[in-house]
Amino acid sequence: xxRKRMLLASLTLVLATLISACGANKANDAQTSTAPDSAAxxxxxxxxxxxxxxxxxxxxxxxxxxxxxxxxxxxxxANVEKAYxxxxxxxxxxxxxxxxDTYADKLKAELASDTAPDVFFHQGKTAAFGEVGYLADLxxxxxxxxxxxxxxxxxxxxxxxxxxxxxxASSGIWYNKKIFADLGIEVPKSWAEMESxxxxxxxxxxxxxxxxxxxxxxxxxxFNLWMQPYGNESSPTFGKDLYEGKKRLDGPExxxxxxxxxxxxxxxxxxxxxxxxxxxxSAELFTSGKAAMIVQGPWMPGTAQENFxxxxxxxxxxxxxPFRTDKGYAKLSLGIDQSLSVNxxxxxxxxxxxxxxxxxxxxxxxxxxxxxGTVPAIQxxxxxxxxxALNDLLKVVDETESGMGYExxxxxxxxxxxxxxxxxxxxxxxxxxKDLTEAQKKLEKDKGTVILxxx
Amino acid sequence: MLKASTREWWTGFWFILPAxxxxxxxxxxxxxxxxxxxxxxxxxIRPAKFIGWDNYAFLLEDxxxxxxxxxxxxxxxxxxxxxxxxxxxxxxLLNRSFRTKVLLRVAFYxxxxxxxxxxxxxxxxxxxxxxLLNHLLExxxxxxxxxxxxxxxxxxxxxIIALTQWQGLGYCAVIxxxxxxxxxxxxxxxxxxxxxxxxxxxxxxxxxxxxxxTTVVVFLTIVGGLKMFDIPYIMTGGGPGSASYTLTxxxxxxxxxxxxxxxxxxxxxxxxxFIMAVTLLQLRVMRRKEVEM
Numbered sequence: 001x002x003r004k005r006m007l008l009a010s011l012t013l014v015l016a017t018l019i020s021a022c023g024a025n026k027a028n029d030a031q032t033s034t035a036p037d038s039a040a041x042x043x044x045x046x047x048x049x050x051x052x053x054x055x056x057x058x059x060x061x062x063x064x065x066x067x068x069x070x071x072x073x074x075x076x077x078a079n080v081e082k083a084y085x086x087x088x089x090x091x092x093x094x095x096x097x098x099x100x101d102t103y104a105d106k107l108k109a110e111l112a113s114d115t116a117p118d119v120f121f122h123q124g125k126t127a128a129f130g131e132v133g134y135l136a137d138l139x140x141x142x143x144x145x146x147x148x149x150x151x152x153x154x155x156x157x158x159x160x161x162x163x164x165x166x167x168x169a170s171s172g173i174w175y176n177k178k179i180f181a182d183l184g185i186e187v188p189k190s191w192a193e194m195e196s197x198x199x200x201x202x203x204x205x206x207x208x209x210x211x212x213x214x215x216x217x218x219x220x221x222x223f224n225l226w227m228q229p230y231g232n233e234s235s236p237t238f239g240k241d242l243y244e245g246k247k248r249l250d251g252p253e254x255x256x257x258x259x260x261x262x263x264x265x266x267x268x269x270x271x272x273x274x275x276x277x278x279x280x281x282s283a284e285l286f287t288s289g290k291a292a293m294i295v296q297g298p299w300m301p302g303t304a305q306e307n308f309x310x311x312x313x314x315x316x317x318x319x320x321x322p323f324r325t326d327k328g329y330a331k332l333s334l335g336i337d338q339s340l341s342v343n344x345x346x347x348x349x350x351x352x353x354x355x356x357x358x359x360x361x362x363x364x365x366x367x368x369x370x371x372x373g374t375v376p377a378i379q380x381x382x383x384x385x386x387x388x389a390l391n392d393l394l395k396v397v398d399e400t401e402s403g404m405g406y407e408x409x410x411x412x413x414x415x416x417x418x419x420x421x422x423x424x425x426x427x428x429x430x431x432x433x434k435d436l437t438e439a440q441k442k443l444e445k446d447k448g449t450v451i452l453x454x455x
Numbered sequence: 456m457l458k459a460s461t462r463e464w465w466t467g468f469w470f471i472l473p474a475x476x477x478x479x480x481x482x483x484x485x486x487x488x489x490x491x492x493x494x495x496x497x498x499x500i501r502p503a504k505f506i507g508w509d510n511y512a513f514l515l516e517d518x519x520x521x522x523x524x525x526x527x528x529x530x531x532x533x534x535x536x537x538x539x540x541x542x543x544x545x546x547x548l549l550n551r552s553f554r555t556k557v558l559l560r561v562a563f564y565x566x567x568x569x570x571x572x573x574x575x576x577x578x579x580x581x582x583x584x585x586x587l588l589n590h591l592l593e594x595x596x597x598x599x600x601x602x603x604x605x606x607x608x609x610x611x612x613x614x615i616i617a618l619t620q621w622q623g624l625g626y627c628a629v630i631x632x633x634x635x636x637x638x639x640x641x642x643x644x645x646x647x648x649x650x651x652x653x654x655x656x657x658x659x660x661x662x663x664x665x666x667x668x669t670t671v672v673v674f675l676t677i678v679g680g681l682k683m684f685d686i687p688y689i690m691t692g693g694g695p696g697s698a699s700y701t702l703t704x705x706x707x708x709x710x711x712x713x714x715x716x717x718x719x720x721x722x723x724x725x726x727x728x729f730i731m732a733v734t735l736l737q738l739r740v741m742r743r744k745e746v747e748m
Contacts, residue, residue, distance in 0.1 A: 105711055108499055128500045214606075216692055275606025275695050276583040413713035417519070424696025427608045435696075438518050445513055449498045449714055 057090035060348055060355060063110075063120035065103030066338060067095065070302075072371025079367065083358040088351060096120075111343075118346040119355050121166070121338045124408075127451035129341065130157030136342035138162060141353060143360035146378050153404055153453030154336040155377070163339035164360055167374025170332050170397050171225055171297040174304075174389070177317040179206060179292045187321045190328035191260065198269045201292045209264070210291035211274040212282025213423055220415065222295045223422045224407050226257050228333040229325045231406045239406030242443065243450060249414060249443055250436035256326075258421065258431045265428055275427050287313045297337075298373025301389035318389035320396055332402035336377070408453050411446035414439045493721040498714040510721035519697045520722065523705035526612060530619055530701065531680030538620045538627060539672055543665070545624065546631035560632075564625040571622075575689040578618060579605070605691050608698045615699050618686050623679060627672045634668030635661070670741040677737055681730050702726050 067073045081093055096117050098106055104123065110116035111134045122129065129135050137160050138144055144161040148168065155163045180187075180197075183204055188194040198208040213219040231238035231253045241247035264270055271277070271285060279296075280303075286294040287307035294300065301318055308315040322330040340359060342352045358364060366383050369376050373390045375397065376383065385391055407415055417439035425431045493510055495503035514520050549560050566574060581587045582604035589601045604614045638661065646656045684703040687693055693700040693708065706726065710719035 101711075112499075125500075128498070132501055134500075213695075214692075216694070273584040273603060273606070276579070276603050411713070411715075413709070413715050413718075416708065416713055420519070420694065420696045423694045424608060424698070427603075427606055427695035427698075429608045429696070441516065445509075446496075446713070446715055448496050448504065 056088070056351075057092075058088075058348060058351065059092050059094050060119065060351055061094045061096050061117035062355065063096040063098075063103070063107060063117035064338075065098055065100060065121065067097050068099060070371075072302075072367065076364065076368045076371070079364045080355075080359060083361060083364055084355060087354055087358065091351065093355070114345055116343050116345075118343050118348050118352040119340065120343065121340050122163075123338065124154070124336070126155060126163045126339055126341070127153070127157045127453065130160065130162040131451065134341075134344055135162040136344045136346070136349060136353070138164070138342060138353065138356065141357060141360070143357065143378055146380060148377050148379050150334065150402075151336060151377050151404070153408060154339055156454050157451075159454070163341045164356055165336040165377035166338040166340060166359075166365075167336070167369040167372050168377050169298050169335050169337050169372070169374045170393060170402065171221055171295070171335070172320055172322045172332065172393070172396070173293055173295055174286070174300045175293045175319050175321065176286070176289065176291075177319045179204075179289070179316075180319070187319065188324065190324050191326045194324065195263075198264070198267070202267070202269060206289075207271045207285065207291040208269040208293060209271075210282045210285040210294045211270050211426070212277045212279040212285075213275050213426055214278045214281075216419065216423075218279050218282070218295070219423050219426070220419045221297070223257065223419055224405055225295060225333055226260075226323045227254065228403075228406055229323055229329050229331045230254075230256050232331045232401075232403070233325050233327065233329040239409035242406070243409040243447065243452070245444075249410075249418060249439040250433060254418065254436055254439075255431075255433055258425055258433075258436075261422065261425050262431045265426060270426065275423060283307065284311065284313075287311070289314060289316065298390065298393055301373060301387045301393075302371070304389075305387070318392070320389065320393040322396060322400055330400050332397060332400050333405040334402050335405055337372070337374070404453065409450060411443055411449045413446045413449075414443035417442050489720050490724065492717050493724050495717040496715075497717040499710075499716045500714075503717065506717070510718045511725070513718065514722055514725060519700060520702070520705055522697045523693075523700040523702045526700060527681055527683060527702045529612075530616055530683050531677055533616050533620060534623065534676035534680045535673055538623055539669075539676060541620070542624050542627035542672065543631050543669075545628040546635055549628065549632055550635045560629075563628060566622045566624070567626045571685050571689060574622070575686070579690065582614060606695060608695050611691055611695065611699045615687055615690065618690065619680075619683060622686065623676065627676065630668050630672050630675075631665065634665045638664045666741070666744050670738070673737060673741060674734060677733055678730065681726070681733070 067077060077095065084091065084093060094117075104125075107116060107120060107122060111129070116134075126135070139161040141161070143164065147155055147161070147165070151165050151168055154165045155161055175187075179185075179201065183200050185197045185200055186193070188197050201208040211218065211222070213222075231242075231247075234253050235241050235247060238247060238253070242249060247253070271282070271291060273281075277285075282291075282294060283296070283300070283303050284307060285291045287304045288311070296303075304318055307313050322332050324330045340356055342349070342356060346352045359368075360378060362381055365376060365378060366381060369381075370383055370385055373385070373387070373393065375394065385394065418436070421431075421435045421439065424435065492503060494505060494507060496506050496509075497503035545563060549556060549563070579586075584601075584603040584606070586604075588604065592598070592600045602610050604610050642660050642664070643656055646660050651659065682703055683701045684707065687699045687701050687704050688707070691699045693704050697705075702722065703726070706719045706722040709715050709722060
């Protein structure tokens with residue numbers, strides 16, 4: 001009897017410990033918003049997984065890191081909900097949103113433990129996730145045949161379509177048209193013209209370029225946009241050449257960019273706070289008229305508009321131009337910020353594919369691209385961009401040679417090392433070509449982490 | 456019928472089973488698998504590829520890791536050589552009787568309890584180029600000293616060191632304060648009767664009696680210094696360049712930013728062995744010096 005009681009007590013302990021250890025911790029999600037439809041949730045729990053009929057009630061999870069309070073993002077959410085309701089009236093969408101960098105780590109853990117959302121956004125992981133079988137084949141979807149072949153590496157792996165790119169982004173140099181006009185500066189067509197523009201602006205008591213390198217991604221973006229023409233001018237397959245060892249990260253191309261950065265720092269063409277302010281602070285420097293240029297993505301006009309309205313800055317027209325080499329060569333770096341995929345292990349495969357289909361529809365996909373300032377990756381979609389600055393950007397994209405960034409061939413560790421050298425030079429330390437040896441060593445060591453993009 | 460001792464053994468076994476199972480599942484197994492992964496090239500998504508000792512060999516060639524190791528050792532040494540005596544001095548001052556004693560104790564302990572995110576924002580405002588510190592320097596005519604304290608390769612690491620010392624000072628002082636208050640007053644009275652001056656009383660009574668507290672403080676300083684992550688992570692991210700990297704930050708970046716998990720784990724294992732060796736050595740040396748109470 002006593003032994004039985006002991007056994008019962010210890011079993012109770014085991015159970016109690018296990019229960020306390022197994023609580024699903026949804027509080028970890030920065031925001032998990034779901035339609036408060038408990039009946040739907042219960043039904044989803046018991047749904048057979050063959051939710052092909054439009055009258056089934058189920059909950060479908062979608063994971064993202066970028067859906068924040070910006071009006072066009074909230075509109076995107078509402079558009080998705082509305083369009084999906086038409087297809088599945090009894091379904092509810094659970095938005096699994098974790099803002100920022102931690103999302104990517106969380107998603108990897110969820111995928112490894114089979115708890116990932118049915119549909120999820122990711123950044124540049126199509127090949128890696130596709131290779132290990134995390135993603136469902138979307139080649140048969142109607143939108144898949146209309147994707148822009150230029151972005152193939154972002155949506156396919158071994159000729160299978162695994163993702164819907166949410167838009168093609170081009171980043172570059174945004175400038176204050178009023179300052180340029182006041183000082184009689186034309187849009188620079190070469191590095192020499194760029195330098196003379198810097199000098200004129202500096203002489204007028206205005207900071208030529210606003211930088212917010214406290215956010216590592218801004219330094220990384222600036223460096224890569226700058227490298228793209230310098231690298232591709234020396235070889236149209238610069239990224240691949242780096243991977244194959246025909247070009248080196250301590251070679252003349254990278255050295256040219258670092259040397260130019262050093263000249264800029266020495267002449268005071270960057271704000272003195274370049275390394276201690278983040279991107280919103282650098283945007284304020286630009287929109288307040290204290291700086292004439294800023295290197296940013298297509299979201300800059302929207303941010304400027306917001307700053308003009310909320311921070312009392314005097315509004316001005318924004319213009320856009322690409323980085324150019326000493327000889328005037330320009331090559332835009334096209335990038336895909338968000339890609340949307342279906343979890344290969346989802347219990348709602350068809351509804352998940354349909355959710356991606358809904359997002360790919362012109363009513364949802366179009367406004368999202370307009371809001372983001374991106375070009376649709378789905379061909380044949382004509383959009384009207386109300387912001388004049390964005391039309392400026394699109395005109396430059398149309399007129400300029402472009403391609404996927406060279407950096408897709410470079411391991412992340414080597415990229416980090418390059419960006420560290422870049423920020424070191426930006427901080428005022430003289431550029432030493434030996435600093436680039438580390439990046440080359442990391443490229444050689446971590447080559448195995450690169451998945452060659454589809455060509 | 457089971458023997459009483461066997462029965463007792465089984466009873467004990469059932470009671471420790473849950474905790475042991477959890478410990479094995481969440482500590483020993485992950486550790487063992489980490490050791491395996493440290494010998495692989497692994498990006499946490501695709502299958503791991505065995506590469507032998509390559510990760511460990513590269514640790515010694517990686518200038519960022521070496522810079523991080525140097526920074527980490529410097530932070531730790533500063534903790535022992537500067538923060539330790541300073542916190543003892545602070546504890547001695549706070550141990551005296553004066554009206555604002557409680558207020559000052561709270562003030563010096565505040566950096567320990569206030570969220571680092573909050574303090575880092577405040578310090579960020581103070582230290583940036585057009586921040587409070589440079590305005591102050593300008594006021595007192597030290598224009599040449601003006602700089603972007605966290606954005607200048609020459610000043611960033613000393614600034615990070617100063618912040619780590621500032622943050623840890625109050626915590627160490629509290630431990631010393633507890634140690635000071637545990638010293639029997641009659642030892643001082645006896646020393647006074649023997650004609651010992653204040654300095655002698657401090658050297659021959661206070662310091663030996665404070666040895667257990669010193670052991671704890673030095674131990675915590677070493678471990679805290681070797682594991683320093685949060686301040687450089689929030690304030691500078693290791694930059695500019697790799698000027699303010701610490702080992703834990705370099706390991707974190709190797710895993711979560713560069714997707715070289717195998718390499719990061721190898722770094723973590725080397726750091727763990729190093730911390731174990733240093734702390735064991737420190738405890739052995741200092742325990743010998745402690746006075747039997």
